[in-house]
Amino acid sequence: MKRRSGTLTGDPGQANWVERTAARTMLRAVRFNDEDFTKPLVALAVPYTNGTPCNDHIRTLGDLLQAELEAIGAKVIVFGTPVVSDGISMGTEAMKYSLVSREVIADAIEVMTEGYQVDAVVTLSGCDKTIPAALMPIARNDLIGLTLYGGSIRPGHHGGRDLNIVSAFEGIGAYSAGKIDAEELCQIECHACPGAGSCGGMYTANTMAAAIEALGMSVPGGSSNMAVEADNQLSNDKQGDLRRTATTLMTLLQRGISARQIMTHKAFENALTLVWALGGSTNAVLHLLAIAREADVPLTLKEMADFTAKVPLLGNFKPYGRYLMNDLHPLGGIPMVMKHLLGAGLLHGDCLTVTGKTLAENLASAPDLPAGQDVVFPVSSPYAAAGRHIRMLFGSLAPEGCVLKQSGKNLQTMRGTARVFEREEEALQAILGGKITAGDIVVIRYEGPQGGPGMREMLSPSAALMGAGLGDRVALLTDGRFSGGTHGIMIGHISPEAQVGGALALVEEGDQIEINLDSETLNLLVEEAVLAQRREDWQAPVSKARRGVLAKYARLVSSASSGAVTS
Template sequence: MEINTIAISDVATMGSEGMKTSLVSREVIADSIELVALGHQLDALVTIVGCDKTIPAAAMAHARLNIPGVIVYSGSILPGEWRGSPVTVASVFEAVGAHAAGRLSDVDLAELEASACPGAGACGGQYTANTMAMALEFLGLSPLGSAGPPALDPRRERVAAEAGRLVLDVLADGRTPDRILTPGAFANAIAAGAATAGSTNLVLHLLALAREAGVPLELGDFDAISARTPVIADLMPHGRYTAVDLDRAGGSRLVASRLAEAGLLDTGQLTVTGRSLGEEAAGAREQPGQDVVVPVSRPLEPQGGLVVLHGNLAPEGCVVKVAGLSRLRHTGPARVFEREETAMSAVQSGGIAAGDVVVIRGEGPRGGPGMREMLGVTAALVGRGLGDRVALLTDGRFSGATRGLMAGHVAPEAAAGGPIGLLRDGDPVTFDVRERTLRVELTAAELAARTGEWRPLEDRYRTGVMAKYRALVGSASDGAVLTVPEKVRP
């Protein structure tokens, strides 16, 4: 049987009200796969995934069903080329900011836009899709190396055919997800994300998957594993190369081999092929002379790209991607916005100055609802030349293409009474990555005095899927998963 489900394009919805549906779609996709498999009593399944939410949603469904299965990524887009340099869709978002600042002409922007996406496939850097595809390989739900061939590469046919053969072997062996999804497997997936400076969405999605699999996983685990895992892959957005370059260099097998040799992976973890991750990594083949993946002894950065901060603005924590950052501390006045659109208008009109701390609230899982990505705003700041001179915090999410001193997933969110809702323009906010803190320089008494003064924006969704999501969704610090209310639990 061949069965389809829905998907939301993050590129098409970015910066619009439609982006609120993106994270919601993760739950709908997982539910639909689960329902079809339950309804038709499937013995096994192969799930083909593409962009951001389909990947974690498929993994969540496989964990719930706990039947033999294989997850196959459909591949990255080939990079575009603009004036001799590789470009991706993220380049376009940053160019929008440069254009608004007068640093890029109408003709230049149009030419770049026409060059950035030359064909089918997921976004080409180590953004969310490629980060999650690699994570599923290191978790063991996808065969190691299967995510590497680009979407239009002829090798994709072989990957698909091998998945068809493999699923029959998985079925015969009874190789179910509960045998694969262990604490060690999640640690391996986090290490892969840290070593490649992957998307902060990895945190949200692995937390959600761990809840489905019944595996204990906390925000602190990401920080601890990232702290001991160096960055060894020179990938966009922090680096020079695309996912296609990584594939040519040796792919995820090479990343796994490097980490395994350094003792940074639990190599005994079972994968869907029936072999251990260490056995799969042993098959790595490195392209001579490549410099996309460096040895662990000569890392690009000594610690991984994911950091978790806590403080009086984020009691439950928030996530920062620090790869490529030289500025690890920032204090500045808050510029507070109640939604993404007003923040974007301020950036584009020149209303944000060097030193500011941009605060975008009301965009969390419940407040959005749906936890929008802020790529439009963050990329516009970079495009205007402010990327290394301002900081930003939000209870929403970031695209994997976001770069700069940006704290996302701030929890509790404003709509849940979090202290981010108490900030006012001009409040001094301090990011300190080394100390792992995010604070506003106000006393507890001053913050308490403001409690109850903040009011959320009027709820635009009172019926339908968005209203149901708002009623059931939990904190980003737990993966923004839907919970069954206590009164209806058995």
């Protein structure tokens, strides 16, 4: 399948040869030759920045991948995309651009693939939003292509224990609570992230990379191969991923296999199963809804909830568990986990993948689940029973739904007193100032897709609660979202959001809120007549984003319950 139909060829007998003379002239100036015009034209999206370890090595990956593709017969057009670091922007106004960047990156890739009418595309990714963004335009326009994850960071070490980026956020809470001193906090800061690669736990980056592998849109094993070796040089495994990605793309081109032949409803069920089994990030809910929409695959929050209720939690990973991705890698990585799930009847083995083979065929040579380890538990005796990881709640406070990350904890139905904050910073100051006590339910609103705008992650206040020892006694509710590094009693994505008049906008200080896990509901315990009067008196706050990217996003973005997309 060649979308250009030979329009750049140097053969005068080809259709549109004369009309494409100017295009060939421009390309000759950037070192194309006669032979290049007969090759498949491949776009290579390289989201490089030295502003975050997640993507610091991506330019190297891009250079090597370009060389691999051109060595086996393609001609490559390389371009960059924006990258917003969640870890660096967290807790600031900059975080408003994080989820927005997913849409900007996806649109940028579409602009380049369509603007150059390429035959195929490979997209690289690293930090959280670059991963779904790398796949969304491939699904949107049913392109021939695949994506490759840059890999996970290795853990830092200090004081005889492993560290990662969440150690720094929780260190802030521990310092504010007087549990550690300034020198210890500084040592955590200096040692938590030792080199290139995305955050090491089962946070959003590793979650989404694994989900896309299960979806069939990246080479087997690529999501659990480490970014770099201990000396911070590109890992041998990741170099192998580059070679396999290049040959896989050429196979897709030769066989004419485009994205939507792979990204079926059953493939999305495989991705959801793996995310829930691993104990992945709640952001996967948002991103998989968005990718499914781009692929024209019908998928709803309620359907997600019903399907995943049967999936047990197997992974013992941070933030709630003990291990990081580098602990899974030597055991056989994501292919090992998927082979175990397939053997238990929890995956669809007949789904086509980018290798041109089925999922079952890809997994035939994967190692079995090793005995004598507690990184991944067997389905027969899981880390936690089915229905005890990510749960979708509905109810009077969330008619369109919301997302709770239980992560195997024995949470009970909880009633508490609402402590209401209009933005993240206000809540964080109250927590650090010791103004939040056991039994409180912290409400942070006007942080949704429209209200933020941008749906910030609430890692700073949630980590502060954990650091202060309140993680199992205080709930945090928001129309914003949470980092994959968040744990505790956290409920996000509340929809409809406060900015559009959702019930969250009507909560007042001192109201009683119930988190009912028996009925899977989130309810505001206020009489309807009182709520009706509050609704009549309510007015939407005027957005501070009056122009630019955030203003455009606020005008276009959909509800979190449908993936917070702008297309």
